[in-house]
Amino acid sequence: MASKFESVRRQLLRMKKETEKSLKSLRKQLASASDNPRHSNHMADMAQDYSEQETLRNLITCHENTLTLILLALNRLNTHRYGICDKCGREIDDERLRVLPYALLCLKCQENVEEANRRPRRKR
Numbered sequence: 054m055a056s057k058f059e060s061v062r063r064q065l066l067r068m069k070k071e072t073e074k075s076l077k078s079l080r081k082q083l084a085s086a087s088d089n090p091r092h093s094n095h096m097a098d099m100a101q102d103y104s105e106q107e108t109l110r111n112l113i114t115c116h117e118n119t120l121t122l123i124l125l126a127l128n129r130l131n132t133h134r135y136g137i138c139d140k141c142g143r144e145i146d147d148e149r150l151r152v153l154p155y156a157l158l159c160l161k162c163q164e165n166v167e168e169a170n171r172r173p174r175r176k177r
C-alpha cells in the first residue's frame with residue numbers, strides 16, 4: 054500500500070527542491086538589492102527600490118509558507134495521516150490533493166478559514 058503515496062512523496066520532494074531553490078535566489082536578490090541601493094535622492098527611485106524589496110520580501114514569505122506546508126505534508130506521509138483534513142478529520146478530496154498536494158485542510162474548512170480571515174475582526 055506504500056506505493057499509493059509514493060508518487061505524491063516524489064512530487065512533494067520535487068516541489069520542496071524547487072521552492073528551496075527559488076527561496077535561495079530570492080534571498081540573494083533581496084540581499085543585493087539592500088546592499089546596493091541606487092545612489093539617488095529622487096523620491097521616485099527610492100520608492101521603486103522600496104517596492105521592489107517589498108515585493109521580494111512578500112515572495113520570500115510566500116515561499117517559506119509553501120515550504121512549511123510541503124514539509125508538513127511529507128511528515129504526514131510518514132505518519133500515515135496524509136490526506137486527512139487538519140480541522141474536521143475527514144478525507145481531503147483527491148482532486149484537491151492533485152492540484153495542491155500539500156493541502157492540510159479540506160476545501161470546506163479552507164473556505165471557512167478564509168471567510169474568517171476576510172471578516173473584519175472586532176475587538177473591544
Ligand SMILES: [Zn+2]
Pocket residue numbers: 138139140141142143158159160161162163
Ligand atoms: Zn475539513
